[in-house]
Amino acid sequence: MIAQPATLWHATATPAALRPPAMGEITADLLVIGGGFAGLSTALHATEAGLRVVLLEASHVAFGATGRNAGFVVPNFAKVDPDGIRASLGEAKGGQLVQMAATSADLVFDLINRHAIACDAQRSGWIQPSHSEAALARAKDRVRQWSAMGRPVEYLTAAAVQNLTGAQGWLGGWIDHSGGVLNPVSYAHGLARAAEAAGAQIFENARVTSLTPVSSGWQARTDAATIHAARVVNVTNAYADHLIPGLAHSFFPLKVFQIATEPLPQSVRARLLPGGQCVSDSRRNLFTFRFDAANRLITGGMHILGLGADARVPKTIHRRMAQMLNLPDLPPLQYAWSGRAAVMPSFLPRLITPAPGLIAGIACNGRGIAMTTAMGRELALWATGTPVEALAIPASPPAPIPLHALMRHAPNALLPISQWRDRLESPPDLGR
Ligand SMILES: Cc1cc2nc3c(=O)[nH]c(=O)nc-3n(C[C@H](O)[C@H](O)[C@H](O)COP(=O)(O)OP(=O)(O)OC[C@H]3O[C@@H](n4cnc5c(N)ncnc54)[C@H](O)[C@@H]3O)c2cc1C
Helix, strand or coil, X not given: CCECCCCHHHHHCCCCCCCCCCCEEEEEEEEEECCCHHHHHHHHHHHHCCCCEEEECCCCCCCCHHHCCCCEECCCCCCCCHHHHHHHHCHHHHHHHHHHHHCHHHHHHHHHHHCCCCCCCECCCEEEEECCHHHHHHHHHXXXXXXXXXXXXXXXXXXXXXXXXXXXXXXXXXXXXXXXXXXHHHHHHHHHHHHHHHCCEEECCCCCCEEEEECCEEEEECCCEEEEEEEEEECCHHHCCCCCCCHHHCCEEEEEEEEEECCCCHHHHHHCCCCCCEEECCCCCCCEEEECXXXXXXXXXXXXXCCCHHHHHHXXXXXXXXXXXXXXXXXXXXXXXXXXXXXXXXXXXXXXXXXXXXEXXXXXXXXXXXXXXXXXXXXXXHHCCCCHHHCCCCEECCCCCCCHHHHCCHHHHCHHHHHHHHHHHCCCCCCC
């Protein structure tokens, strides 16, 4: 039976702290809006740097994409590589951004260790198997680029991919040993606890409904409180409302589904991913999988048509996983959920500067656990006075995507073409 509406992660996470509502007048050096990884990491780093920090979350900590992802810790970008980033952003800025990404998984696992966050974390590595000759050539090139930076990456032959994953058909691939897996809700709860232990105040059920510039900085209102802060960081990701004009139109909001099966028998578990890594292959309609701590298999996917997708897509991606992993008796679905990812046109993290003392950050692009944690550290630097130009992430005023109402559907509408191209390029024995 499918468990609803909780995600697997909410159902199995370490318990959340009980937080009082935000009431009355509150003064802070920094107001953080949004209780996902980005907001929690900003709050933690800024508090540790000595600021008085208040974080307001409209729902509860890890309500957004932070509580709804697959728990893959991936220290790179989905569509762009170091050479391309340096070419497009310049040696200095590009180099800074690439260095931030390269060390982003280090930061996640360091925080987990430093704050003793119990989140089923395993630094087992992230594997990207290649579905085509072109993808294999790209895997070799990605290994060249990241290893030139001293990263623990390795090229994998087809046999090595098969040994590591237990699945057949890929032509080879690569692994970044600095990645891994975790329970994202437990990680978020741990970041929140660490920020509070350092002195941050976190309020839930506290949607910011207005933001007004005042002589001392900014005034934010919720239903029950007024917050006065010198600076404001907005990290509402694809859950952004109309608080900052133009922000929600500067990215593509992508609905992504996730499922988890009932636990697999130990005999099958021992054959698939014995090392406990996570896998995202090179297809446009990428195939992903990992196990959770109780041996449930987890995968994800997108929809082409929104209508009826909540009921249809989990079954479709369950069937795809059974086929991909050659598991005709794959246990049934136990959890199915979805979340929204914010994808920038450049597929790179971006800081948005709508007004002095106010900054927004989007580092999601579907690979956000490591990247948003690292962005939070950058935003904390900004909050303590580092000029925005000196940060590792490029910044610009809001730049709404032309024809956004139409263009926001493009990633879903183009999915059949992606599937068709994937099929043309893949060897026949690689499941669909
Ligand atoms: C299905 C799915 C699978 C994914 N899998 C992976 C993965 O395996 N690995 C990976 O690295 N990344 C993955 N990602 C991406 C990753 O989850 C996100 O990049 C990351 O969680 C974004 O964190 P965030 O803090 O920027 O935003 P979010 O976690 O989305 O948080 C934004 C928060 O802002 C709050 N908010 C909005 N408006 C207001 C307001 N006015 N006042 C107060 N609060 C407000 C929302 O309630 C929300 O909690 C996945 C994403 C999805 C959707």
